Amino acid sequence: MEIHQARFTVLAGGVGAAKFVDGLARVVDPAHLTVIGNTADDIERHGLWISPDLDTMMYTLAGIADPERGWGIAGDTFQALAELRRWGTAAWFQIGDRDLATHLIRTTLRREGRSLTEITERLCRHLFVRTRILPVTDDVIWTEVSTPEGWMHFQEFFVRRACAPEILGVAYRGAERSAPAREVLVALREADVVFIAPSNPVASIGPILSVPGVRETLADLRAPRIAICPLIGGRSLKGPSDRMMRALGFESSVPGVAKFYRRLIDGLVFDRTDAAAQDAVRDAGIEPEITDTLMSSVEQKMNLARTALRVAERMHGHKHRHSRQESIRC
Ligand code: FO1
Numbered sequence: 001m002e003i004h005q006a007r008f009t010v011l012a013g014g015v016g017a018a019k020f021v022d023g024l025a026r027v028v029d030p031a032h033l034t035v036i037g038n039t040a041d042d043i044e045r046h047g048l049w050i051s052p053d054l055d056t057m058m059y060t061l062a063g064i065a066d067p068e069r070g071w072g073i074a075g076d077t078f079q080a081l082a083e084l085r086r087w088g089t090a091a092w093f094q095i096g097d098r099d100l101a102t103h104l105i106r107t108t109l110r111r112e113g114r115s116l117t118e119i120t121e122r123l124c125r126h127l128f129v130r131t132r133i134l135p136v137t138d139d140v141i142w143t144e145v146s147t148p149e150g151w152m153h154f155q156e157f158f159v160r161r162a163c164a165p166e167i168l169g170v171a172y173r174g175a176e177r178s179a180p181a182r183e184v185l186v187a188l189r190e191a192d193v194v195f196i197a198p199s200n201p202v203a204s205i206g207p208i209l210s211v212p213g214v215r216e217t218l219a220d221l222r223a224p225r226i227a228i229c230p231l232i233g234g235r236s237l238k239g240p241s242d243r244m245m246r247a248l249g250f251e252s253s254v255p256g257v258a259k260f261y262r263r264l265i266d267g268l269v270f271d272r273t274d275a276a277a278q279d280a281v282r283d284a285g286i287e288p289e290i291t292d293t294l295m296s297s298v299e300q301k302m303n304l305a306r307t308a309l310r311v312a313e314r315m316h317g318h319k320h321r322h323s324r325q326e327s328i329r330c
Helices: 015-027 052-062 079-086 097-111 116-126 154-160 184-189 201-210 214-220 241-247 254-260 272-283 298-329
Strands: 008-012 033-037 043-045 048-050 132-135 142-147 150-153 169-173 193-196 225-228 267-271 287-291
Touching: 008 015, 008 201, 015 033, 015 052, 015 298, 033 052, 033 184, 048 097, 052 116, 052 132, 079 097, 097 116, 116 132, 132 184, 142 154, 142 201, 150 154, 169 201, 169 241, 184 214, 193 298, 201 214, 201 241, 201 254, 225 298, 241 254, 254 267, 254 272, 267 272, 267 298, 272 287, 287 298
Parallel strands: 008 033, 008 193, 033 132, 193 225, 225 267, 267 287
Antiparallel strands: 043 048, 142 150, 142 169
């Protein structure tokens, strides 16, 4: 595999994924990257259609994401939101004034009958983002969390309730009736390498895998499939990945992530803190790779991307030899 000509496809959630892809886009040609984004965090607020994970990826790659929050636009103001509050509206989902423009454009185009794929492409072009960002589906899917208070939309749980309620279960609503967006399966089949970004396995990658055809296509790929573990020392840096994993019966650990992605990945990159998990990962038939997975600086993002690429190169040779041996044996 010639790394400079290779095509990469990344399954991605929000902030962690955007940092990883940002690093990757600085070490390979961004035009050779395709992101398949989670849309199950999407929500309708104040009559607007909001796609938080697609926007976080788009703003990050455009270099305008807020560096502290990770989502929204840097330096944005919240005057419209303040006015909505003065009207007595439940404005718990913070939409910045510049961010508002994105949601207005998306909602208008949706009403005109445009697909989310087409809308995302137009928004990316407007922001000069060269990486292709594909929503996993053009259909409406959404994650709900079961809590002692009942089922709630993921954003109600995550933002409104600050992840406080106990998690009893998770459901991907609408997924079984959905279809992958036009170019999603092709982007998987034509990739030389597929990465699973360091995103919440349950809330971000789970919905992508639940769209009919995606899991099956990923499982059958010959190209190396490498995941980056979002947990360090069994804990999520931000967000409820660890608690969501446990709620679904998985350990919140590197071996737990390996089990979650069983048969879907060939390599797993994880933090030095978890070096002791190497044997367990190898026993699961997955190639382990230890590095620093914290992405607080551009250098750290680029280093993680370079490590992931090195694993991909190694696995590419390995899988290639293996498949040749298989065909010789046949
Ligand atoms: N996250 C928050 O914690 N609070 C918010 O008010 C909030 C608003 C918001 C608006 C637009 C957007 O694109 C993202 C936003 N996010 C907010 C982030 C988002 O809820 C999550 O980071 C993702 O859904 C999880 O991947």
